[in-house]
Amino acid sequence: MNIKTLAKLCGVSVSTVSRAINGHPDVSEEVRRKVLETAQQVHYIPNDAARDLVSRPSDAIGLVVKGIGNFFFTAVIRAIEKTAEELGYTLVLHQINTDESELLAGATLARSKRLKGLVLLGGKCDYTAADTALLGVPFVCCTYRNSFGALEDAAYSSVTVDDTATAFAATDYLLRSGHKKIAILLPDRQDGSIGALRFEGYKRALTEAGLQPEETLIAETASYSLHGAYNATRRLVASGTAFTAMFAAADTMAVAAIRALYDAGVRVPQDCSVIAIDGISVTQYTIPALTTMVQPAEELGRGAVTTLIDLIDGRSGNRHITLEAVLREGESVRDVR
Amino acid sequence: MNIKTLAKLCGVSVSTVSRAINGHPDVSEEVRRKVLETAQQVHYIPNDAARDLVSRPSDAIGLVVKGIGNFFFTAVIRAIEKTAEELGYTLVLHQINTDESELLAGATLARSKRLKGLVLLGGKCDYTAADTALLGVPFVCCTYRNSFGALEDAAYSSVTVDDTATAFAATDYLLRSGHKKIAILLPDRQDGSIGALRFEGYKRALTEAGLQPEETLIAETASYSLHGAYNATRRLVASGTAFTAMFAAADTMAVAAIRALYDAGVRVPQDCSVIAIDGISVTQYTIPALTTMVQPAEELGRGAVTTLIDLIDGRSGNRHITLEAVLREGESVRDVR
DNA sequence: TTGAAAGCGCTAACAT
DNA sequence: ATGTTAGCGCTTTCAA
Numbered sequence: 145m146n147i148k149t150l151a152k153l154c155g156v157s158v159s160t161v162s163r164a165i166n167g168h169p170d171v172s173e174e175v176r177r178k179v180l181e182t183a184q185q186v187h188y189i190p191n192d193a194a195r196d197l198v199s200r201p202s203d204a205i206g207l208v209v210k211g212i213g214n215f216f217f218t219a220v221i222r223a224i225e226k227t228a229e230e231l232g233y234t235l236v237l238h239q240i241n242t243d244e245s246e247l248l249a250g251a252t253l254a255r256s257k258r259l260k261g262l263v264l265l266g267g268k269c270d271y272t273a274a275d276t277a278l279l280g281v282p283f284v285c286c287t288y289r290n291s292f293g294a295l296e297d298a299a300y301s302s303v304t305v306d307d308t309a310t311a312f313a314a315t316d317y318l319l320r321s322g323h324k325k326i327a328i329l330l331p332d333r334q335d336g337s338i339g340a341l342r343f344e345g346y347k348r349a350l351t352e353a354g355l356q357p358e359e360t361l362i363a364e365t366a367s368y369s370l371h372g373a374y375n376a377t378r379r380l381v382a383s384g385t386a387f388t389a390m391f392a393a394a395d396t397m398a399v400a401a402i403r404a405l406y407d408a409g410v411r412v413p414q415d416c417s418v419i420a421i422d423g424i425s426v427t428q429y430t431i432p433a434l435t436t437m438v439q440p441a442e443e444l445g446r447g448a449v450t451t452l453i454d455l456i457d458g459r460s461g462n463r464h465i466t467l468e469a470v471l472r473e474g475e476s477v478r479d480v481r
Numbered sequence: 482m483n484i485k486t487l488a489k490l491c492g493v494s495v496s497t498v499s500r501a502i503n504g505h506p507d508v509s510e511e512v513r514r515k516v517l518e519t520a521q522q523v524h525y526i527p528n529d530a531a532r533d534l535v536s537r538p539s540d541a542i543g544l545v546v547k548g549i550g551n552f553f554f555t556a557v558i559r560a561i562e563k564t565a566e567e568l569g570y571t572l573v574l575h576q577i578n579t580d581e582s583e584l585l586a587g588a589t590l591a592r593s594k595r596l597k598g599l600v601l602l603g604g605k606c607d608y609t610a611a612d613t614a615l616l617g618v619p620f621v622c623c624t625y626r627n628s629f630g631a632l633e634d635a636a637y638s639s640v641t642v643d644d645t646a647t648a649f650a651a652t653d654y655l656l657r658s659g660h661k662k663i664a665i666l667l668p669d670r671q672d673g674s675i676g677a678l679r680f681e682g683y684k685r686a687l688t689e690a691g692l693q694p695e696e697t698l699i700a701e702t703a704s705y706s707l708h709g710a711y712n713a714t715r716r717l718v719a720s721g722t723a724f725t726a727m728f729a730a731a732d733t734m735a736v737a738a739i740r741a742l743y744d745a746g747v748r749v750p751q752d753c754s755v756i757a758i759d760g761i762s763v764t765q766y767t768i769p770a771l772t773t774m775v776q777p778a779e780e781l782g783r784g785a786v787t788t789l790i791d792l793i794d795g796r797s798g799n800r801h802i803t804l805e806a807v808l809r810e811g812e813s814v815r816d817v818r
Numbered sequence: 819t820t821g822a823a824a825g826c827g828c829t830a831a832c833a834t
Numbered sequence: 835a836t837g838t839t840a841g842c843g844c845t846t847t848c849a850a
Contacts, residue, residue: 531845
């Protein structure tokens with residue numbers, strides 16, 4: 145069923161049908177009712193492809209999410225959707241795997257959907273100017289910054305927390321609680337991405353406290369999986385290396401780590417303290433409740449969208465918003481001073 | 482940048498460019514290289530809308546996910562994506578809120594993306610034949626069945642676990658562990674959906690055991706939120722109604738409930754046992770590990786896609802696959818016999 | 819091997 | 835208030 149057939153069925157022209165369907169004012173009430181009714185009856189649904197092809201870019205922005213299954217992102221996504229809607233924009237969501245290119249996916253999405261701009265949620269930190277030229281529309285990096293690439297600050301926008309500073313704060317909190325042997329649990333210390341930044345913060349905190357980062361206290365898991373975090377923690381304990389605290393790169397990893405410690409007879413927080421970064425909702429309800437650096441998911445999402453729309457409307461140039469992660473004290477860290 | 486401009490740039494016709502881009506055989510090697518090279522340079526990306534408009538439906542199937550933030554779904558989605566890819570289909574993912582119509586969203590998606598079929602993940606159980614006619618393509622309901630609608634079995638396909646039977650099994654497990662005062666925690670016992678089915682299973686198990694379902698042991702939360710589950714459980718405990726076990730409609734609700742019990746001084750499983758349905762990965766790692774009826778996420782996803790593709794290829798008619806949820810014994814249920 | 823041209827379904831001038 | 839028509843960017847006959 146297409147607009148032509150529907151027009152014939154109603155005994156009017158295609159433009160009249162188009163007007164009626166799209167709620168334009170210059171259609172008689174009688175005709176409008178008739179068209180709408182018939183459309184309903186014959187299950188007429190406008191073909192978006194044809195619509196997109198002819199009409200001006202709509203007020204639609206795209207969201208490319210890299211890494212399905214990242215629990216932290218769901219809260220950010222919700223905020224992005226909400227803000228976009230409040231500001232009169234439609235959000236087109238697209239998920240990609242961690243091995244796909246968010247730039248290519250974004251460029252394709254922007255073209256095919258005629259988007260006005262893009263929010264990139266989670267991605268690599270190593271773009272070049274040539275890479276981003278691909279996009280063709282304004283874009284905002286959400287939760288990451290181009291720390292390892294050749295891109296100048298003026299050439300893109302971002303909304304993030306300072307990952308290094310947050311990791312520093314987490315580690316520092318453990319140090320100030322009297323811990324000296326602090327293990328770190330993360331996917332990969334040199335992933336050229338967020339993991340690397342958080343590792344840097346951990347290292348710096350130790351160094352500033354006059355401690356040496358120890359190779360044996362670094363547990364890498366290759367991924368953000370629960371399984372990997374559990375096993376890495378078990379191995380760490382089994383290795384016999386002594387530690388009284390652990391910093392996990394993500395809340396979910398911390399949950400698995402706590403369980404691994406528990407299974408190895410190490411009580412949290414009595415025998416070992418655990419801190420993480422993210423602040424997903426479920427870790428408020430676990431036992432023990434997780435002490436973690438809460439990333440402002442709501443603000444990250446809102447900031448990304450408002451920045452993008454300012455960019456689209458030419459109200460401002462590229463900007464970088466840095467937000468603070470705040471400590472949420474749970475029950476997983478013990479003061480040993 | 483469009484195909485016309487690119488053609489001009491290369492000094493060939495648009496059709497030649499089209500052939501080169503799409504890998505058709507009848508293009509000289511020289512021209513093909515030139516076109517591909519230029520396309521790269523000028524960041525040419527074909528407009529999908531135009532492409533979709535003119536070409537036959539591609540080998541793409543759509544996935545409409547109702548209820549973002551349902552942790553259980555992420556595992557199913559992964560399986561769906563994987564299976565679709567294995568079988569040579571592209572997956573278009575679309576998320577909608579719980580208050581939106583998956584039928585309308587699916588119909589729109591199918592049209593605009595020229596999809597060959599749809600998987601509906603999570604949805605209402607009360608369609609009519611007129612509703613589904615809207616879709617216009619084969620579809621498979623995943624994780625739910627049309628239990629409350631007027632749709633005949635022959636008119637649609639589904640891949641599910643039997644929710645009533647699973648809830649029955651969960652409740653029965655508590656009964657066989659010697660519990661008599663069993664509370665139930667769920668969003669809404671008459672949501673005309675999965676909640677209602679699970680409530681039915683709970684009720685039936687009690688009745689068959691010669692027990693009367695008690696109004697005061699039914700805690701409704703209106704949503705699947707952690708917060709709601711926590712508060713409802715606190716209220717239940719505060720009401721003074723005695724119970725030694727609780728059946729939660731979802732893993733995440735159980736996590737919040739266990740925390741609520743803990744905060745009220747009720748230990749799990751010593752003072753109160755908890756069982757749930759879902760079997761999401763994280764609840765294997767919580768303390769106590771959750772005893773729950775694990776839904777076969779992988780199989781649900783795989784079954785939905787294979788059924789859909791059989792339908793598309795005309796290899797079979799509508800069918801209904803019922804899978805078994807299996808008990809995963811954790812540490813949250815105590816035998817009191 | 820290449821080019822010209824006919825649409826795909828729709829919207830938005832421009833006429834009437 | 836309604837109809838006519840020119841494209842939107844692309845693929846695909848059909849001719850050359």
